[in-house]
Amino acid sequence: xxxxxxxxxxxxxxxxxxxxxxxxxxxxxxxxxxxxxxxxxxxxxxxxxxxxxxxxxxxxxxxxxxxxxxxxxxxxxxxxxxxxxxxxxxxxxxxxxxxxxxxxxxxxxxxxxxxxxxxxxxxxxxxxxxxxxxxxxxxxxxxxxxxxxxxxxxxxxxxxxxxxxxxxxxxxxxxxxxxxxxxxxxxxxxxxxxxxxxxxxxxxxxxxxxxxxxxxxxxxxxxxxxxxxxxxxxxxxxxxxxxxxxxxxxxxxxxxxxxxxxxxxxxxxxxxxxxxxxxxxxxxxxxxxxxxxxxxxxxxxxxxxxxxxxxxxxxxxxxxxxxxxxxxxxxxxxxxxxxxxxxxxxxxxxxxxxxxxxxx
Numbered sequence: 001x002x003x004x005x006x007x008x009x010x011x012x013x014x015x016x017x018x019x020x021x022x023x024x025x026x027x028x029x030x031x032x033x034x035x036x037x038x039x040x041x042x043x044x045x046x047x048x049x050x051x052x053x054x055x056x057x058x059x060x061x062x063x064x065x066x067x068x069x070x071x072x073x074x075x076x077x078x079x080x081x082x083x084x085x086x087x088x089x090x091x092x093x094x095x096x097x098x099x100x101x102x103x104x105x106x107x108x109x110x111x112x113x114x115x116x117x118x119x120x121x122x123x124x125x126x127x128x129x130x131x132x133x134x135x136x137x138x139x140x141x142x143x144x145x146x147x148x149x150x151x152x153x154x155x156x157x158x159x160x161x162x163x164x165x166x167x168x169x170x171x172x173x174x175x176x177x178x179x180x181x182x183x184x185x186x187x188x189x190x191x192x193x194x195x196x197x198x199x200x201x202x203x204x205x206x207x208x209x210x211x212x213x214x215x216x217x218x219x220x221x222x223x224x225x226x227x228x229x230x231x232x233x234x235x236x237x238x239x240x241x242x243x244x245x246x247x248x249x250x251x252x253x254x255x256x257x258x259x260x261x262x263x264x265x266x267x268x269x270x271x272x273x274x275x276x277x278x279x280x281x282x283x284x285x286x287x288x289x290x291x292x293x294x295x296x297x298x299x300x301x302x303x304x305x306x307x308x309x310x311x312x313x314x315x316x317x318x319x320x321x322x323x324x325x326x327x328x329x330x331x332x333x334x335x336x337x338x339x340x341x342x343x344x345x346x347x348x349x350x351x352x353x354x355x356x357x358x359x360x
Contacts, residue, residue, distance in 0.1 A: 020077055027080070028070045031063050038063070051098045055091060062087050081130045085123065085139070092119050093146060100154050106162060117169045120147070124177050128184045136184065140177040144170065209255055210262040213276035218284055221274060222332055231290035232326040234335055235299055236343040237265070240318045240351040242281035249313060256312045261319070264309050268302055284339075290325060292356070299323055299354045307352065318352035327359035 042056040066084055069075045096116045103109040120143055127136040148170050155163045205217035213221070225232045239245075239261060246254040258281060265275050265283060278284040285302075289295050299321050311317045322343025326335055342357035349355065 023077060024070045024073075027084075028067055031067045031070070035060060035063050050102075051095055055094060059087075059091060078130075085127060085130065089123055089139075089143060092116050092123075093143070096147060097150050100150060106160075110162060110165065114169065117147075117173055120173055121176050124173070124180055128180055133181070133184045133188055137177070137181045140181070144174050144177065207277040210259050210277050212262050212266070212283075213274065215276070215278055218274070218276040218278065218286070219332065221286060222335065225286070225326070226330060226332065226335070229328065230288065230326075233287040233289050233295040234324055234326065234339045235285040235287065235295070235302075236278065236322040236336075236339045237283045237285065237302070237319045238343055238347065239281040240320055240347075245315060245317075249315065253312055253315070257315065257317060260309070260311055261306065261317065264306060265302055268298075268305055282343075284336075292325065295323060295325070296354065296356075303352065303354060320346035320351045321354040322346055322357065323354060324357040325359055330359070 038056055038060055042052055042060070046053040046056070066080060066087075069080050069083075070077075096113060099109045099113055099116075100106070123143070124136075124140050127139045130136070131139070151166050151170065155166060205213060205220075207214040222232075222234070239257065242254065242257075245257060258277075262275065262277065262283065265285065269275060269285065269287075272288050274286045276284050276286075287295055287298065289298075303319055303321060306317060306319050309317070320343060322339045322341065322345070324335065324338040324342060338357040338359070342355040345357075346353045346355040
């Protein structure tokens, strides 16, 4: 049925928009909070460190650009995320190269170099949270390859006491990157399994023609209501003279009529009500209601809406309804049978009417 599917797509799109908006707000707050801290470091240490003197102003300008981009909804968030990750990566790679190549006493700067490698690990995690697994792993390999290449170029050809420590750092972040990759792959495989189970469940519990819950799904739902003693009204609806429609207009037209009936009934129900195809030309509606008057008003409205609806090929369509309320001693069989008895009474009494069966 097209209408429920469209509604589901709209809900998913709305959730995605809300998630996108929250991420933009979070990133904007982080960017604005970082700016004064970076400015303070620059003001305090720009005379001591040439790297801070030239790199931090670029970083502050970048933060302002990113903040403006976050406010402009037309720029996709993925583009902003990738540019931020690239910018921060280049900053810390530059800092690593600067410390490695231009430090007079590398030993005194080693703690800061180790801190840079832990920043790389943090960026690895962010990349797997933000991008596809293959792109994130490629990003990790790029960072590892660049840092390893610079380090090997620096240490190559002479014995340095920090060479072993550098190799340990590279092996450590490479191992962590591999672990994150394996965890991400396991997560993706789990999500695929869950999606496949959901797809199979949807097929098993959905009527192919109308895309409404099928008899199996409705049966499970009724049994759940019975188990929890929820107040419930069961409405069975049957298309009047459906065999005549099939014989006169063909089965394809009959199928279109069933789809239209399902759509029409669905639009008249509350969010808490459930409609399913019970079989053939029969529909079943579960209403969480124990007031007979309200249930009768709903059923009468459904009958009138169907009678007034312009169906395919202007075929006049009416429904007969059988209604009952659940009692404390009901089983699935007694509850549905009682509604079925009321439905057949409606058929025998002239069709296009509502009949009730009182709980025994």
